[in-house]
Amino acid sequence: MIERPLDLDAVKAFVCVAELGSFTRAAEAMQTTQAAVSLKLKRLEDRLGLRLVERTPRYVELSAKGVTFLEHARELLDAHERALGAFAGVRQRLSIGVSDHVAGPELPALIARMNAQDPELSIDVRIASSGDLLQSFDRRELDAAIVRLHAGRDDGEMLAEESLGWFASPHWQHRANEPLPIATLAEPCGVRVMAGRLLDAASVPWREVFVGGGVPTVAAAVMAGLGVAALAPRMLPFGALDVGEKLGLPEIPRLPVLLHTRVREGRAHDALVTLSAAFRSVVRG
Known part of the structure; x- marks a missing residue:
């Protein structure tokens, strides 16, 4: 029988590793180090008495017990967020533009990842050309834009480079x-x-x-x-x-994928960090 409660940060680290398939990407999403994520996961495994993740030099794969625990871990984090959200007041809004050449078939999963990270955040996503999105961003109609490298612009944060x-x-x-x-x-x-x-x-x-x-x-x-x-x-x-x-x-x-944002802190910033880490996982040359 489990007596001590689970560490929610450790559970979140496990879910991040499972969904992003990488300790490095999970560390980026949680704004911490890879060593810290590894330590949290090891403590969670020790607490449960189970091996949740099979680590190899080239990839990360869930064990059979890890696959089973993942659903419960997500439910636990969702319940925690709902409990906090019940007293959070007005929902914070984040408007994001994503270039048509960047928003691939993975977009639904990426949006779901952001929602799982903060279910109480209202997310508004617009798909358009990089040029149109940058104009909207400059007019402050968007909080952030994920676009291809655009002529005359070098003020974004590079997320990845992609081969065409x-x-x-x-x-x-x-x-x-x-x-x-x-x-x-x-x-x-x-x-x-x-x-x-x-x-x-x-x-x-x-x-x-x-x-x-x-x-x-x-x-x-x-x-x-x-x-x-x-x-x-x-x-x-x-x-x-x-x-x-x-x-x-x-x-x-190879064309860079850039993040332009004026969001520097708070829940919206945390959601963007999660989205950026997820994009790095799927956009590769």
């Missing part, structure tokens, strides 16, 4: 002596401009065959066999092929 490629459907074939058919986002889109300049500099004839209102629509056009698009691999369904080398297309440089 020239992707097409596995069934698509380029017709000889015809301009390269390109699927892009509508203006303004920095990746669209960059892709066009790279092709022009490499003397590759091209033409736009599809302009989408969002990355999912561009990815759909690619998989439908309309042409080629410059996108990050994680934005495309399984099976899309990078045809850049085969067609002799110019290499796309």
Whole structure:
């Protein structure tokens, strides 16, 4: 029978490690050190008499007991936040803009991670082009913006660098002596401009065959066999092929993902730190 109560900070450390798959990312999310997270987890394991995490040099994996305990740990933290929220008064609001080229299929899980970190925080998320989001941020319509590197701006915090490629459907074939058919986002889109300049500099004839209102629509056009698009691999369904080398297309440089924020403290800041750590986990070259 367990007599002493569990340490909530240790439980939170375990949940962070489990959800982010990394002691380093968990430390970033909790604004502490990797050693401190490891110590909290070890104390929790000692308290429970269970091994929750299998540690290897390359990855972190939950044990069978850890998988079982994770659901209970989340319930415990949720109950704790609800108890605090009952006396917290007015909910604090955080408005975030996320670039269409950054907000991939992982976005629902990232938002859920932020909500789990602070269920009483009201989160407002807007998806748009990096240029539009930076304008909204400068007008103070957004508290924070996560965007691609934008020309003339160097005031953001780098979260990660991501590789892009020239992707097409596995069934698509380029017709000889015809301009390269390109699927892009509508203006303004920095990746669209960059892709066009790279092709022009490499003397590759091209033409736009599809302009989408969002990355999912561009990815759909690619998989439908309309042409080629410059996108990050994680934005495309399984099976899309990078045809850049085969067609002799110019290499796309790694593009930074930046966080612009004026939130420096409080619960909203803690939520942004959690979101930043989660983005670093999914955005990789």
